[in-house]
Amino acid sequence: xxxxxxxxxxxxxxxxxxxxxxxxxxxxxxxxxxxxxxxxxxxxxxxxxxxxxxxxxxxxxxxxxxxxxxxxxxxxxxxxxxxxxxxxxxxxxxxxxxxxxxxxxxxxxxxxxxxxxxxxxxxxxxxxxxxxxxxxxxxxxxxxxxxxxxxxxxxxxxxxxxxxxxxxxxxxxxxxxxxxxxxxxxxxxxxxxxxxxxxxxxxxxxxxxxxxxxxxxxxxxxxxxxxxxxxxxxxxxxxxxxxxxxxxxxxxxxxxxxxxxxxxxxxxxxxxxxxxxxxxxxxxxxxxxxxxxxxxxxxxxxxxxxxxxxxxxxxxxxxxxxxxxxxxxxxxxxxxxxxxxxxxxxxxxxxxxxxxxx
Amino acid sequence: xxxxxxxxxxxxxxxxxxxxxxxxxxxxxxxxxxxxxxxxxxxxxxxxxxxxxxxxxxxxxxxxxxxxxxxxxxxxxxxxxxxxxxxxxxxxxxxxxxxxxxxxxxxxxxxxxxxxxxxxxxxxxxxxxxxxxxxxxxxxxxxxxxxxxxxxxxxxxxxxxxxxxxxxxxxxxxxxxxxxxxxxxxxxxxxxxxxxxxxxxxxxxxxxxxxxxxxxxxxxxxxxxxxxxxxxxxxxxxxxxxxxxxxxxxxxxxxxxxxxxxxxxxxxxxxxxxxxxxxxxxxxxxxxxxxxxxxxxxxxxxxxxxxxxxxxxxxxxxxxxxxxxxxxxxxxxxxxxxxxxxxxxxxxxxxxxxxxxxxxxxxxxxxxxxxxxxxxxxxxxxxxxxxxxxxxxxxxxxxxxxxxxxxxxxxxxxxxxxxxxxxxxxxxxxxxxxxxxx
Numbered sequence: 201x202x203x204x205x206x207x208x209x210x211x212x213x214x215x216x217x218x219x220x221x222x223x224x225x226x227x228x229x230x231x232x233x234x235x236x237x238x239x240x241x242x243x244x245x246x247x248x249x250x251x252x253x254x255x256x257x258x259x260x261x262x263x264x265x266x267x268x269x270x271x272x273x274x275x276x277x278x279x280x281x282x283x284x285x286x287x288x289x290x291x292x293x294x295x296x297x298x299x300x301x302x303x304x305x306x307x308x309x310x311x312x313x314x315x316x317x318x319x320x321x322x323x324x325x326x327x328x329x330x331x332x333x334x335x336x337x338x339x340x341x342x343x344x345x346x347x348x349x350x351x352x353x354x355x356x357x358x359x360x361x362x363x364x365x366x367x368x369x370x371x372x373x374x375x376x377x378x379x380x381x382x383x384x385x386x387x388x389x390x391x392x393x394x395x396x397x398x399x400x401x402x403x404x405x406x407x408x409x410x411x412x413x414x415x416x417x418x419x420x421x422x423x424x425x426x427x428x429x430x431x432x433x434x435x436x437x438x439x440x441x442x443x444x445x446x447x448x449x450x451x452x453x454x455x456x457x458x459x460x461x462x463x464x465x466x467x468x469x470x471x472x473x474x475x476x477x478x479x480x481x482x483x484x485x486x487x488x489x490x491x492x493x494x495x496x497x498x499x500x501x502x503x504x505x506x507x508x509x510x511x512x513x514x515x516x517x518x519x520x521x522x523x524x525x526x527x528x529x530x531x532x533x534x535x536x537x538x539x540x541x542x543x544x545x546x547x548x549x550x551x552x553x554x555x556x557x558x
Numbered sequence: 559x560x561x562x563x564x565x566x567x568x569x570x571x572x573x574x575x576x577x578x579x580x581x582x583x584x585x586x587x588x589x590x591x592x593x594x595x596x597x598x599x600x601x602x603x604x605x606x607x608x609x610x611x612x613x614x615x616x617x618x619x620x621x622x623x624x625x626x627x628x629x630x631x632x633x634x635x636x637x638x639x640x641x642x643x644x645x646x647x648x649x650x651x652x653x654x655x656x657x658x659x660x661x662x663x664x665x666x667x668x669x670x671x672x673x674x675x676x677x678x679x680x681x682x683x684x685x686x687x688x689x690x691x692x693x694x695x696x697x698x699x700x701x702x703x704x705x706x707x708x709x710x711x712x713x714x715x716x717x718x719x720x721x722x723x724x725x726x727x728x729x730x731x732x733x734x735x736x737x738x739x740x741x742x743x744x745x746x747x748x749x750x751x752x753x754x755x756x757x758x759x760x761x762x763x764x765x766x767x768x769x770x771x772x773x774x775x776x777x778x779x780x781x782x783x784x785x786x787x788x789x790x791x792x793x794x795x796x797x798x799x800x801x802x803x804x805x806x807x808x809x810x811x812x813x814x815x816x817x818x819x820x821x822x823x824x825x826x827x828x829x830x831x832x833x834x835x836x837x838x839x840x841x842x843x844x845x846x847x848x849x850x851x852x853x854x855x856x857x858x859x860x861x862x863x864x865x866x867x868x869x870x871x872x873x874x875x876x877x878x879x880x881x882x883x884x885x886x887x888x889x890x891x892x893x894x895x896x897x898x899x900x901x902x903x904x905x906x907x908x909x910x911x912x913x914x915x916x917x918x919x920x921x922x923x924x925x926x927x928x929x930x931x932x933x934x935x936x937x938x939x940x941x942x943x944x945x946x947x948x949x950x951x952x953x954x955x956x957x958x959x960x961x962x963x964x965x966x967x968x969x970x971x972x973x974x975x976x977x978x979x980x981x982x983x984x985x986x987x988x989x990x991x992x993x994x995x996x
Contacts, residue, residue, distance in 0.1 A: 251644035255637070296983065349736055349762070356983075359745045359976065360685070362665045362738035366984050376673060452640060453669035456662055456738045458765060459636055495641065498631070514629040515592035515601070 203552040219397055222552075236386055241379045250378035252492055257385040258446045260487035263471040264389075264396050264480065265439030270469065271477035272400055273432035274412030275325050279337035280440050280468040282344030285460035287314040287441025288448035289354050292363050295449075296356055303368050303375070307388075307445040314441020315434045317344075322433030326426055329415075341462050348457040364454035381450050388446060392439055397480050399435065408432050409478070440468075474532055476541025485540035493528070497521045583626040584888055584900055585650035586611060586881070589642050589658045594633030595766035596791030598821035599873055600659055604629065605864030606877025607657070609852050611885070612863075616855040620889050621898045626650055632663065634791070639663030640670075647674055654906045655679055655884050661739035664697075671696040676903040677910055679887075681880050682707070682815050682838045686742055687976035691911060691939040692988045694977065698910045700883050701932055701942045702838040704788070705972060707814040708746040709964040710945035711836045715784055715812060716754075717959070726755035731782035733773060733797055735789050736762040743788040743814060745972060753968075761785075767793030774800035787813040794822035798830045808833040812947075819872040823950050834949040834958055837872070840879055840928045841948045842955050844870030848878060848924030872955065875928070882923060883932070887913055911936060911994075930961070936994035943969070 203224055210216040220226040244253065266280050291310030295301050321340035325333050348354050355363050368375040375384050399405050407428040410418035419425050448455045467490060475486020498521050505512045512520065536543050588607055591600030611625040619625065628649065630642035639658055647653045656671070656678045658664050664684035671678050672695065679698045680688065686705045688697035715730075716722035732747060734740030740762065751758050759782050761773050767789060774797075777785065785806065787797055794817045801811060809832035813822075818835020820842065843849060849870040857866050868874050891901040891909030901909065915932040934941040943966055947959035981988065 247644050247648065251641045255641075359741060360661075360665070360738040361741045362662070364665065364669055364984070366669055452636065452666050454665040455636070456665070458662065458737055499645075513592070514590055514631045515597070518593040518631040518633060 202554065205552070217401075219401070233390060237383065241382060246378045249382045252495060254378070254381050254385055254451050255447075256487055256491045257382070257389050258443055258451055259468070259471065259491050260484050261385075261389050261392055261446065262440050262443035262468055263475065263483035263487045264393060265436045265443060266468045267472045267475070267477065267479070267483045268396060268400065268408070268439070269432050269436035270472050271479065271482070272405060272412065273408040273429060273436075274415075275322070275429060275432060276330060276334040276469075277337040277433075277436070278334050278462070278465045278469065279321055279340030279344075281460045281462060281464035282341040283314045283318055283437045283440040284444025284447060284464060285344045285348055285457060286317045286437075287311055287444030288455065288460065289348055289363070290314065290441070291445035291449065292365060293354065293356070295365060296363075303370055303449070307442055307449070310445035311438040311441040314437045314444065318433045318437025318440075319430055322430050322437075325429045325433065338462070338465075341465050345457055345461065360456075362454060362456045363448075365449050366453065368449060375450065385446055385450060388442065392442070393480060396435075396439065400480065404428075404431060412478070470529070474529060474539055476539030479539070479541035481544065482539050482541030485544065489528075489540065494521050494525055497524055582622075582900055583624045583650065584620060584654055585626045585628070585652065586884055587642075587646035587649075587653045587656060588627050588629045589632050589639055589656065589660075589663065590629045591634045591659060592629075592631055594635065595793075596634045599791050599816070599819060600634070602819075602821070602864065602868050602871055602873040603659060603877040603880070605862075605868065606874035607881040608863040608877075609856050609869070609874075610848075610878045610881035612856045612861055613848075613852050614881075614885055620885055621892055623888075623892075623898060623900055625885065632658070632660065634660055634662075636660070636662040636666050640666050643667055643670065647676055651900060652676075652903060654888060654901065654903060655910070657681070657880050657884065659683070661685075661742060662737060665738055668694070668697060674903075675907075677887075677907040679880065679884060679910065681883060682876070683739065686745075687973050687980060689938060689940040689973045690977035691935070692937050692977070693981045693986055694939065695989060695993075696907060698887075698934070698939045700910070700913070700934070700940065701879070701929075702815070702945065703940060704742045704814065705746040705969050706940070706943050706945060706964040707836050707838070708743050708786075709750065709969060710962045711786060711812050711814065711947070712747070712750050712754075713962050713964070714834075714836065714947045714959050722754055728756045728784070729759055729780070729782040730756055731759040731761055731777055731780070731785040733761045733763055733770075733777075733785060733787045733789065735767065735793060736764045739790065740788050743786075745976070746969065747786070749968065749972060763789065763793060763797070765793075766791065768796055770796050770800045773797075774804045774806070777801070777806055778804040783810065785811045787811060787817040789813070790816045794818075795825060798823070798826055798833060802826070802829050812836070815945075818948070818950075818955075820868075820955075821873070828952040830950050831952040832949060834947050836945050836947050836962075838876070838879075839930055839942070839944050839946065840872075840875045840925075841946065841957065842870060842872045843875050843928050846870070846875075846924065846928050847921075847926055848882075848928070849875075851924055852878070879925075879929065882925070883910075883913070886915060886919075886923075890914070910934060911939065913941060936989065 208223055269275050269277050287310035290313035291306045294309045295306040324336040355361055375381055407423045410423050411428045415425055471486035471490045474489055476482025501517050501520055588604055590604040608627050611627050615624050630646055632639040632642055653676050661683050664680050677696050679700055681700045682702045684699055686703040688694040689699050716725055747758055759780055763770055763773055789797055808830055811833050813835035815836055815838045823830045856862055887909035888901055888906055890912055891905040895905045911934055913932055913934040917931050920929050930944045932941040943964040945962050948955040949958040
């Protein structure tokens with residue numbers, strides 16, 4: 201009933217191949233983007249924008265990058281935190297060392313340098329697979345940790361090892377209020393999500409998926425494994441690097457290498473696994489789950505506790521949050537190992553037929 | 559049935575919301591580290607802070623205005639600290655002042671507080687260059703920062719060696735937390751090393767620091783004459799255990815003020831005997847007047863935040879001192895902007911910049927023998943350079959030095975140079991004389 205696809209005939213290949221072939225879908229997504237761009241800045245308060253939505257947007261972007269590598273190309277990577285760090289520090293150096301550098305160019309240059317590093321650390325993927333590759337990419341993470349702690353050039357010779365940026369502006373608009381930060385990150389996310397979706401729908405995306413499914417067979421039918429794997433690393437690291445730049449510049453403002461530690465890498469990997477491997481939408485679900493749920497738990501557990509008459513200390517809330525979060529991850533993976541995106545697709549499939557059973 | 563419950567809940571929520579309007583309260587947010595790698599050390603700090611705030615209420619408030627605290631758990635993680643800041647900064651009529659108890663969070667919040675107009679007290683941590691109030695208008699490293707700690711510690715080591723000139727040719731190892739917190743200590747040590755002719759052996763320890771075998775094997779090989787520790791949380795007891803394992807004498811180990819408290823040494827007991835740490839004026843003060851008052855007016859009434867036996871311990875006292883400075887700044891602001899009124903963040907900032915705590919005032923508050931006078935100004939957001947060193951005798955701390963004054967002649971130029979570098983990077987202009995009066 202919701203998805204009355206009767207009468208929606210496509211008369212050109214272009215129309216048939218669009219991202220959202222069902223009209224309702226198209227309108228829904230446009231409405232969602234419109235609401236995100238216009239409604240949310242008007243309705244949400246500053247705390248929601250700066251503490252929940254901005255990290256959610258930036259980490260969705262990072263999860264998008266990781267999903268391309270892990271979900272679409274099947275190369276397990278534990279080095280995403282390190283690539284985020286490369287993006288952040290490269291963007292910082294470009295921004296600070298070159299006078300008058302526009303912010304967008306600095307962030308994209310961060311992505312570019314992250315691409316280079318990603319390709320270098322992607323070379324082991326030509327030889328090793330699976331968990332062994334995960335260990336090789338873990339080396340990337342620790343190498344980046346070490347480099348940004350020890351090589352003082354990267355931190356502009358700051359004595360404390362901490363770097364800070366301010367006076368961000370885009371085309372004359374300052375990026376210093378929660379609304380401007382939110383819209384800036386939203387712009388990046390929409391552009392990159394569109395780019396990523398089109399990449400995975402195209403030839404290169406199909407090559408990645410072929411390598412993921414059976415790399416020997418893919419090589420037999422003429423897909424070059426080196427090209428496919430290294431492009432996956434390149435595109436993924438670019439997106440993750442830009443996300444790292446945004447995280448440092450827009451969300452934290454001032455950061456040290458610990459902001460991009462191995463915990464960040466694990467967090468991104470979990471987002472992609474919970475959200476759904478090999479799904480653009482899954483990155484958003486996973487990021488939402490992992491970024492927003494702990495904060496929601498943190499804020500509502502005391503209220504919940506007081507309803508039952510139990511007074512929980514802050515330490516208790518923190519521990520409970522970790523336990524509940526862990527339990528939810530386990531539960532989700534048992535209920536739907538393919539992630540939240542799969543649950544969404546099943547729901548949508550049913551919606552397409554409802555109220556008819558088949 | 560369900561509708562009735564929902565209606566009841568809505569009614570209760572409405573009633574709760576209405577109650578907020580009436581209270582005349584000064585809101586002090588507390589960013590806690592009750593979980594995570596620094597939990598044993600940060601927990602007493604938060605308890606001391608909250609107990610002192612309760613004591614202020616028991617004494618009648620700040621000219622009648624009651625204090626209100628709310629905690630938010632950061633687990634010593636910068637991103638969570640930033641989220642806690644965003645959550646609490648507008649609550650209960652606006653946060654008066656933040657005390658993040660983490661150098662990483664301090665760096666992140668330094669960028670945000672000028673926009674939000676909320677001051678930040680970073681007593682004994684944070685950016686050492688923020689003592690220069692001409693550039694860092696909203697940061698207040700009251701009564702000490704890392705360069706004061708380093709300088710005082712070096713003076714003490716020099717005194718023990720028989721004079722600063724005896725340090726020439728000696729080797730001092732520095733075991734530090736491999737982060738902004740740890741590295742902040744190094745500039746003063748490097749400056750003094752150049753001046754007095756001793757060499758530094760830098761020993762970075764990766765957070766959280768539970769794995770230090772490699773570091774201490776290096777110490778055993780190189781045999782430095784002294785080792786200074788700039789560690790926090792579980793890193794400190796691990797360092798002392800490893801020192802014990804390689805046989806490095808604890809008498810030649812010195813910690814900065816975050817590396818020498820009961821949680822670090824209690825479990826080691828006799829194994830840490832002889833270890834000293836420099837203290838930011840106070841140490842463990844179970845006999846002080848303020849502790850007695852807290853026990854009497856807060857704990858005796860069953861309102862103590864933490865366990866009673868931690869009252870008076872080193873980090874508990876640090877929380878008490880932090881709370882006292884926060885409250886006295888508000889009191890100073892009230893003297894100017896209106897006694898008995900709730901002050902805004904901007905007004906509190908003026909208060910912290912014009913703090914004049916004489917010995918008489920401190921004694922009246924219960925800090926006799928614990929604190930020395932503090933006096934801040936527009937250019938000096940630190941206010942005092944006094945320190946003392948205490949040592950662990952196996953079961954408690956005993957003072958092993960007199961009052962030491964860190965050398966402001968050396969520290970001030972360093973602070974100014976670092977602040978100027980920050981200002982050029984950020985394109986901040988030094989505050990004018992007029993701005994200082996406001």
